[in-house]
Amino acid sequence: MAALDRHLATALARIDARDERRRLVATGAGGPARLDRAGRTLIDFSSNDYLGLARHPLIAERSAEWALRLGGGSGASRLVTGTLDAHLAVEARIAAFKGAEAALLFPSGWQLNAAVLAALMKAAPDTLLFTDRLIHASLHAGAAGHRQIRFRHNDLDHLETLLAARAGEAGPRLIVTESVFSMDGDRVDLARLGAIARAHDAFLYLDEAHGTGVLGRGGAGLSADHPGVADLVMGTFSKAFGCFGAYVAGSRALIDYLVNACGGFIFSTAPPPAMLGAIDAALDLVPAMDEARATLATRGVHLRARLAAAGIDTGASSTQIVPAIVGEASDALALAAGLAEDGLLAAAIRPPTVPPGTSRLRLALRATHTADDIDRLADRIVARLAR
């Protein structure tokens, strides 16, 4: 056993002692908004497949068709021989979908944020980096090595105060936030944020991982309803799009810079044809899914009303992500375990993912949940918390 192995074992033992050991559990498909686990079918309130597209036949078929026609792998990075006509065609479709000059594909949203934010900071290391307190872990990875000036979550007054306090300092300004926050389901006030960014000559980086496909004109995200406000918009195809991969959209100059300076793009093999085919099919489907988006919004309104009527805090949620905030980590874990007995899968989210005292169930709704599914969930949460 190498010395490092002993450190790994010690670290794992510490995780065990804190009761925080996580394990991978195999999960199978179990029908619309259902999944199979350990021989049982559960109603799934944990996945991010908001439009129910992950098992859509058109996505699976086109993915298979492009793999059969173009191959299983791309063979090299995009700048060497990895760029196919299909990459350029899909990127042109994404740019049109987002109303942007240009777009670039990445293998995942995590990799994109980690690589793209780092590349922006590299262009001007004296950049003042303003970040919402609740930005995703991948954005922290991108900001590594740089001081973040963090504003209270979605508190734009606080952001303005911080920007004003540094008005005399040198260096460009960069604001990083999300359109829909993954643990709270609340959204940013993009019109006001845009005005603040303009007033302070700040570049606005917007993560639309949870907004893409769900919000905005044709599901193009919140930014689609506020053209020109964000300088850079990223999103992922792994959630509402039901497939995999991620995009960054913005000006031609921004995308050209990333092609030339973003290490996570340059030194990574080009996304494979199967991924491109799946995204291409989802781009055919998503803009036409206004009815599914309306159903999803209605389900959220109904669930929040049911939980509020029972005195359960759902925070500032206004989207398909509804937290049921219960307080202590042990309470959230007990509630999730109880719901699993009832046939309902809902993830318990605890510190450090959320602040202490705000442990919760993160309820992720889908257009394919029925009204009865939502009522059953609300009934069981209310009954279990009343015990």
Ligand SMILES: Cc1ncc(COP(=O)(O)O)c(C=O)c1O
């Ligand atoms: C806000 C946010 N950004 C980025 C990501 C990463 O996206 P992906 O799952 O495609 O890696 C996630 C995924 O959980 C997310 O919630």
